[in-house]
């Protein structure tokens with residue numbers, strides 16, 4: 001079976017700045033894949049290309065056997081961007097309804113998905129408030145609910161737990177693991193939090209637009225001869241320097 005996400009020899013520049021350099025990834029169905037690396041490494045640019053929001057200068061990207069970008073595939077890709085794209089004059093529920101209406105869902109499915117997604121991120125009791133009155137963390141949570149609304153096969157979450165309290169963070173991670181284990185969702189998460197990276201099946205370390213190392217957290221710890229994942233991150237960076 002082909003991998004759910006296939007990135008082949010992808011490069012990208014903005015003007016003269018080379019942001020990604022010959023990136024190759026194969027992410028099979030049901031894998032939880034982490035992208036880590038210092039700020040500016042190219043993680044967001046890479047996930048935006050996988051979603052189809054940016055075009056590669058060279059190379060190709062396939063998701064679910066289709067070449068990206070591909071509008072029809074948005075039904076199957078849930079994307080949570082780093083900055084929230086919400087309608088702040090609408091309530092949380094109205095936002096969820098709006099995004100749900102963009103997808104092929106029956107009215108009944110729409111209702112169920114809104115209940116599920118709001119409950120997952122603990123927003124049920126705040127759904128009637130306008131988003132302009134939400135805190136930063138509540139907006140992040142609403143963005144995550146929107147990413148899940150159409151029950152996509154692929155979830156791409158760019159720093160999903162920034163600004164979210166530790167208890168909810170744990171419940172979000174346990175749901176991500178459930179989605180992977182029970183529903184075989186394919187999930188990409190970018191993160192700066194090393195204990196989150198350790199929950200991934202495979203982690204890629206990105207720096208200066210290149211993948212420096214890729215493997216399971218255990219393999220990366222062995223490679224960099226440490227028990228501590230923070231140290232893996234630091235040593236991978238140093239090796240390149």
Ligand SMILES: Nc1ncnc2c1ncn2[C@@H]1O[C@H](COP(=O)(O)OP(=O)(O)OP(=O)(O)O)[C@@H](O)[C@H]1O
Nearest residue numbers: 014017019037038039040041042043044045046082
């Ligand atoms: N639209 C753009 N135009 C010009 N430069 C850009 C654009 N988007 C990103 N960049 C540059 O590309 C590089 C990679 O940015 P990117 O957002 O992909 O990094 P990142 O690894 O996601 O960082 P962070 O962890 O801080 O989110 C940075 O130097 C950034 O300034």
